[in-house]
Amino acid sequence: MEVIAPLAVGAPLMAAAVIAATGSLLPRLAADLVAVAVAAATCVLCVLLLAQSSGGATVVWFGGWHPQDGVAIGVDFAVDGIGAGLAAFIAALTTAALVFSARFLEAEEAHLHVLILVFAAGMVGFCLSGDLFNMFVFFELASVGAFALAGYKVRERQAVEGSLNFAVTNSIGSFLLLTGIALVYGRTGALNLAQAGQAFAHAPADGLVVVAFALIAAGFLVKAAIVPFHFWLPDAYAVALTPACLLFSGAMSELGLYGLGRVYFTVFSGPLGSHREALEAILIGAGVLTALLGATMALLQDHLKRLLAFATVSYMGIFLIGLGTLGAAGVAATAIYVIGDGCAKAALFACVGIVQHRLGGVTQRRLFARGLRIRRTGALFALGGLLLASLPPSGPFLGKSMLDDSLIAANYGWVVAVVVACSMLTGGAVLLAAARVFGGLGTHPTGDRFSEEEGGEPEVEGSRNRTPAVMAWPAVALAAASIAVGLVPGIDRAATAAADRFVDQPTYAREVMSGQRVAVPSVSAPPLRAIDWPLGVASVLGAVGVAAIALRRSRSTGSLAAVADQLDRPLTAIRALHSGHVGDYVAWLVAGAALLGGLVALAAS
Amino acid sequence: MTPRARLAVFALAAVGLAALLVWGLAGLPRFGDYEGRYGRIIARDTVPQRKATDAVGVTTFDYRGIDTLGEEFILLVSVVGVMALLRAHREETDESRARAQELERIRKAPLPSESLTLLGQTLAPIVLVLGIYVVAHGHLTPGGGFQGGVVLAAALLVLYLTTGRTAFRRLRAVAAFEAVEALGALGYALIGVGGLIAGAQFLHNFIPHGHSGLLTGGTVPLANVSVGFAVAGAIATLLSEMLDQDLLRSRGGR
Amino acid sequence: MSFLPYAVAAWLFLVGVWGIVTSRNLIHLVVCLTVVQASTYIVLLGIGYRTDAAAPIFADIPTSTPTVDPVVQALTLTDVVVEATVVALLLALAIQAERRFGTLDPNELGALRG
Numbered sequence: 001m002e003v004i005a006p007l008a009v010g011a012p013l014m015a016a017a018v019i020a021a022t023g024s025l026l027p028r029l030a031a032d033l034v035a036v037a038v039a040a041a042t043c044v045l046c047v048l049l050l051a052q053s054s055g056g057a058t059v060v061w062f063g064g065w066h067p068q069d070g071v072a073i074g075v076d077f078a079v080d081g082i083g084a085g086l087a088a089f090i091a092a093l094t095t096a097a098l099v100f101s102a103r104f105l106e107a108e109e110a111h112l113h114v115l116i117l118v119f120a121a122g123m124v125g126f127c128l129s130g131d132l133f134n135m136f137v138f139f140e141l142a143s144v145g146a147f148a149l150a151g152y153k154v155r156e157r158q159a160v161e162g163s164l165n166f167a168v169t170n171s172i173g174s175f176l177l178l179t180g181i182a183l184v185y186g187r188t189g190a191l192n193l194a195q196a197g198q199a200f201a202h203a204p205a206d207g208l209v210v211v212a213f214a215l216i217a218a219g220f221l222v223k224a225a226i227v228p229f230h231f232w233l234p235d236a237y238a239v240a241l242t243p244a245c246l247l248f249s250g251a252m253s254e255l256g257l258y259g260l261g262r263v264y265f266t267v268f269s270g271p272l273g274s275h276r277e278a279l280e281a282i283l284i285g286a287g288v289l290t291a292l293l294g295a296t297m298a299l300l301q302d303h304l305k306r307l308l309a310f311a312t313v314s315y316m317g318i319f320l321i322g323l324g325t326l327g328a329a330g331v332a333a334t335a336i337y338v339i340g341d342g343c344a345k346a347a348l349f350a351c352v353g354i355v356q357h358r359l360g361g362v363t364q365r366r367l368f369a370r371g372l373r374i375r376r377t378g379a380l381f382a383l384g385g386l387l388l389a390s391l392p393p394s395g396p397f398l399g400k401s402m403l404d405d406s407l408i409a410a411n412y413g414w415v416v417a418v419v420v421a422c423s424m425l426t427g428g429a430v431l432l433a434a435a436r437v438f439g440g441l442g443t444h445p446t447g448d449r450f451s452e453e454e455g456g457e458p459e460v461e462g463s464r465n466r467t468p469a470v471m472a473w474p475a476v477a478l479a480a481a482s483i484a485v486g487l488v489p490g491i492d493r494a495a496t497a498a499a500d501r502f503v504d505q506p507t508y509a510r511e512v513m514s515g516q517r518v519a520v521p522s523v524s525a526p527p528l529r530a531i532d533w534p535l536g537v538a539s540v541l542g543a544v545g546v547a548a549i550a551l552r553r554s555r556s557t558g559s560l561a562a563v564a565d566q567l568d569r570p571l572t573a574i575r576a577l578h579s580g581h582v583g584d585y586v587a588w589l590v591a592g593a594a595l596l597g598g599l600v601a602l603a604a605s
Numbered sequence: 606m607t608p609r610a611r612l613a614v615f616a617l618a619a620v621g622l623a624a625l626l627v628w629g630l631a632g633l634p635r636f637g638d639y640e641g642r643y644g645r646i647i648a649r650d651t652v653p654q655r656k657a658t659d660a661v662g663v664t665t666f667d668y669r670g671i672d673t674l675g676e677e678f679i680l681l682v683s684v685v686g687v688m689a690l691l692r693a694h695r696e697e698t699d700e701s702r703a704r705a706q707e708l709e710r711i712r713k714a715p716l717p718s719e720s721l722t723l724l725g726q727t728l729a730p731i732v733l734v735l736g737i738y739v740v741a742h743g744h745l746t747p748g749g750g751f752q753g754g755v756v757l758a759a760a761l762l763v764l765y766l767t768t769g770r771t772a773f774r775r776l777r778a779v780a781a782f783e784a785v786e787a788l789g790a791l792g793y794a795l796i797g798v799g800g801l802i803a804g805a806q807f808l809h810n811f812i813p814h815g816h817s818g819l820l821t822g823g824t825v826p827l828a829n830v831s832v833g834f835a836v837a838g839a840i841a842t843l844l845s846e847m848l849d850q851d852l853l854r855s856r857g858g859r
Numbered sequence: 860m861s862f863l864p865y866a867v868a869a870w871l872f873l874v875g876v877w878g879i880v881t882s883r884n885l886i887h888l889v890v891c892l893t894v895v896q897a898s899t900y901i902v903l904l905g906i907g908y909r910t911d912a913a914a915p916i917f918a919d920i921p922t923s924t925p926t927v928d929p930v931v932q933a934l935t936l937t938d939v940v941v942e943a944t945v946v947a948l949l950l951a952l953a954i955q956a957e958r959r960f961g962t963l964d965p966n967e968l969g970a971l972r973g
Contacts, residue, residue, distance in 0.1 A: 063668065164952050168949070172892075638910070673937065687948060847950070
């Protein structure tokens with residue numbers, strides 16, 4: 001269908017332009033309705049694309065410029081299952097975020113709607129695109145929208161600082177990405193993914209190929225917040241408006257990993273394919289480091305949003321582990337895990353938004369025991385924590401189990417222990433916060449030298465004694481969606497079939513360059529191993545255990561001293577590294593890029 | 606980290622990154638020997654297919670038009686973002702007291718000399734015409750919507766610099782600029798949809814291409830005009846917003 | 860000699876990032892970011908250059924004249940706009956930082972730690 005894919009990006013853009021043009025002339029309700037309707041329509045379009053993808057990739061050449069003699073002279077959208085699925089998920093989260101923001105005070109001049117719609121359009125375009133530079137443009141579109149959304153609560157100092165850190169680090173990441181794209185163009189004369197992949201298919205992995213891949217990977221990994229590119233994420237997510245946090249946590253970071261996977265499999269799998277094992281080791285290693293760091297830091301946080309931000313970092317590490325197996329099984333597992341976990345994290349952020357509205361605070365030391373009034377929100381929050389710990393039989397459980405299976409099959413069985421540990425720690429961190437805030441359990445936390453400033457401003461209009469329906473329903477719906485993802489029959493089969501196509505470079509090139517659609521053969525997904533169910537239950541029990549231990553033994557949230565004395569100094573040192581200073585972050589970014597390049601060079605030698 | 610530690614980490618990292626960059630860039634074809642077929646095909650086909658002589662302009666608006674759509678909307682989101690980020694500054698100051706203070710400040714501020722004002726008032730229309738020329742001829746000679754739009758907005762800046770703040774205050778119509786910008790962006794998207802309606806693809810160049818001269822290139826000159834509006838509106842909005850900060854300036858504190 | 864443009868691009872990138880890392884003023888930091896941006900322009904344009912070729916404007920030259928690559932020029936144009944918008948947003952943030960924190964020194968903004 002030549003109409004659906006362009007409209008999936010064009011409709012939110014045009015709606016945003018109309019809302020921006022009419023500005024304050026438009027009554028608030030009209031702007032809300034238009035925005036929600038357009039977001040929902042985009043979701044429907046993307047679901048249609050997903051349904052079509054079983055017949056092969058949908059390729060749309062803009063302006064009618066089909067390839068001539070094997071040279072792509074126009075820009076295309078090449079939509080396959082994974083791309084369409086991620087786009088549909090993004091559009092659904094956008095609808096939820098727009099509904100959630102309906103009562104937000106800050107949206108008076110409809111700027112918020114414009115920003116969210118354009119942000120969503122950029123992300124959807126990125127998922128659907130088949131051209132390197134076009135991907136860069138949509139990536140930047142989403143990023144600029146994100147910078148504005150992060151700094152939106154401009155009366156708070158932390159928002160200004162967080163947004164600055166976000167913008168500077170991500171811009172430098174984009175420059176690295178662009179330099180890598182330029183290198184690919186210089187060698188192959190192609191910006192189209194399929195054409196570049198064909199040009200590289202039998203080329204050796206020389207200096208240019210290695211450096212191009214390293215730079216592109218570094219650019220994407222900055223967005224995906226992998227250590228040591230991750231420092232900006234907690235700062236930005238802790239200060240953004242709650243609807244923006246829904247989108248950031250659920251979809252934006254995952255975009256970086258999608259980009260890495262897409263570019264690797266379509267362009268670089270030829271020359272770098274023979275060095276696969278070394279590359280797997282690098283990616284999985286980075287993922288393990290990120291997962292552990294994120295999970296540990298999450299447990300030490302007092303500020304609820306910052307806690308969830310570090311949980312996001314941890315999950316990005318886990319998703320990179322799945323992608324890093326460089327195989328279809330890992331990609332399929334990551335796809336399901338992203339959706340299941342994304343919904344859970346979005347639901348958690350929504351709960352924090354409700355807490356901010358009802359109780360006027362966002363740190364555990366200020367909210368201690370005050371959540372007893374809003375027990376239903378507390379129950380939802382705790383459910384979110386259990387979902388993070390991969391409660392069977394939910395979406396995260398399915399994703400995690402598939403991931404564990406793919407790791408065992410790829411001879412990385414020891415990484416399963418890391419994944420289980422991180423889900424225990426992140427789930428435990430959320431349960432700990434839930435117990436303190438909503439249950440009044442444990443001792444009242446006192447501050448330490450890292451205590452966060454509160455953002456005191458009310459975000460939402462209306463009485464503080466009720467939770468508006470537009471805030472409560474998205475939270476419930478997202479949590480329900482997270483559970484439902486695991487229960488949809490055949491979803492693992494569909495994901496595996498789509499992942500098989502995602503990693504298949506020759507078929508992608510053929511479909512794009514010669515216009516033949518190749519139907520995706522249906523596969524049978526391997527059933528979950530017997531060990532997955534006990535692992536899931538163990539994760540949940542472990543999370544509860546972590547929360548219980550931490551409750552009983554720590555005086556202030558920042559110190560795990562009672563749990564492990566030896567850990568206190570290194571943990572404090574790591575916390576101090578997250579200094580909020582943009583120069584520090586950029587220095588680590590450059591170090592990470594150099595390290596990544598060096599490792600890839602070693603892998604390819 | 607202490608500044609010294611930060612610099613040490615960076616220095617080490619920069620050595621590594623420099624080595625990587627040099628190694629990668631050395632793999633490029635020799636400077637001046639670029640052989641890519643993509644560019645050659647476009648350079649060969651621009652005039653026969655579109656009758657427009659500026660290959661770069663036609664690439665931007667026709668062959669790779671979807672990139673430009675994204676680019677236009679980046680401009681829109683950036684302008685909306687800047688307006689959102691600077692809005693609190695306006696709301697915070699107590700309205701009537703601020704206005705009185707501001708008028709007082711404007712009255713006391715020294716006016717620019719009359720010759721400067723005369724120069725500005727002469728220059729601004731010339732700059733405006735130049736901007737319109739650059740926008741209109743974007744498909745024939747170097748230029749186009751982006752470049753021309755910035756020149757158009759520069760006319761506004763010339764007026765600010767030379768006519769003093771009172772006159773500038775009167776010219777500032779931020780809502781109008783923002784509307785112009787958004788309409789320009791919308792216009793470009795609608796051209797894309799026009800291609801769809803004409804039975805072909807999104808952003809298809811569906812207008813007849815003409816033979817030579819100004820009315821060639823199909824949708825390219827239209828796109829140039831729409832982008833020109835969008836960019837002029839955007840830069841004018843940004844200028845107004847940021848120069849407004851100067852007018853409303855008061856020392857902020859912790 | 861033929862590596863000079865690319866060497867300049869690499870140098871600009873690193874110098875710009877050094878400026879950001881050691882910056883003591885947010886406006887200076889944003890301008891250093893534009894220096895980093897400039898390095899990407901040079902890489903792109905350097906790639907597309909052909910010796911003794913004309914500019915890809917056929918208004919007064921025959922269409923068969925060899926020209927430099929128009930595609931990288933279009934890419935650079937897009938790149939310039941994209942990065943200018945990021946700078947605009949960062950400057951707005953710098954204005955707000957001065958208002959909220961009373962200073963433009965990155966070393967003094969200490970609201971987010973741990």
